[in-house]
Amino acid sequence: MEIEPKLCKVEDALGILVGKWKPIILLNLMKEGTQRFSELQRNLPGITQKMLTKQLRELEDEDIIKRVVYPQVPPKVEYSITEYGKTIEPILADMHEWGMKHTQHKQQKAQREVKSVSF
Amino acid sequence: MEIEPKLCKVEDALGILVGKWKPIILLNLMKEGTQRFSELQRNLPGITQKMLTKQLRELEDEDIIKRVVYPQVPPKVEYSITEYGKTIEPILADMHEWGMKHTQHKQQKAQREVKSVSF
DNA sequence: CAGTATCCCCTTAGATACTG
DNA sequence: CAGTATCTAAGGGGATACTG
Numbered sequence A, B: 001m002e003i004e005p006k007l008c009k010v011e012d013a014l015g016i017l018v019g020k021w022k023p024i025i026l027l028n029l030m031k032e033g034t035q036r037f038s039e040l041q042r043n044l045p046g047i048t049q050k051m052l053t054k055q056l057r058e059l060e061d062e063d064i065i066k067r068v069v070y071p072q073v074p075p076k077v078e079y080s081i082t083e084y085g086k087t088i089e090p091i092l093a094d095m096h097e098w099g100m101k102h103t104q105h106k107q108q109k110a111q112r113e114v115k116s117v118s119f
Numbered sequence C: 001c002a003g004t005a006t007c008c009c010c011t012t013a014g015a016t017a018c019t020g
Numbered sequence D: 001c002a003g004t005a006t007c008t009a010a011g012g013g014g015a016t017a018c019t020g
Helices: A010-017 A022-032 A037-043 A049-061 A085-117 B010-017 B022-032 B037-043 B049-061 B085-117
Strands: A065-070 A076-081 B065-070 B076-081
Touching (some): A010 A085, A010 B010, A022 A076, A022 A085, A037 A049, A037 A076, B010 B022, B010 B085, B022 B037, B022 B049, B022 B085, B037 B049
Antiparallel strands (some): B065 B076
């Protein structure tokens, strides 16, 4: 690999994904496609309006998602992944895969530790 | 791709990398190999002892790095990437690559915005 | 419906000083 | 050398109420 630590851009990519709700928001939009604000809120149990708004704005600022406002009453706002945003999908997929293996790894480690102290 | 959002393990992988110094610590250990506490501190300008200790402990807890204490005076402690820890290297590489493209993307976007308001 | 505006808590991270 | 311990500031995130 050989990434020169001084020139490291990992943080830049990380910054997009960091935020309690960002990965799950992205996965939702990627899987379900375009959604309204209220739909997203329904699909993200526990998120508050404030947090949903904030995370969406940040993702929008990075060009990962697109926000379309329909000038009508009551308001209608739709969110979707941009073409550019789709380029981050493989990274999410890899992280998901690694995360699954890591869950396993930790379970195995925990098992070993239990055995070594039991008698 | 199709990650089921409810079963998403992205957060688990993300948790390993999140922390102001973790990516750079990992890249240093991956590139330079085994290093002592003081070497790491030298290679990470600006980090405090407290932060370095904390991030190292967290990475150690996740089995990503290994800590070896030599019982001598003055103390000598060496840190290195575990075999298991190396499995996260491709993800760092991908994030670095994506991060470089993202930097470009943002610059191009900024250029377009400057042009559209100039005359 | 799709947000703002407040208030509040907790965690993260930095600065600094101390120790086996 | 390789850490702890303590204090503090800043920000992330939650609960709740209000609005065009």
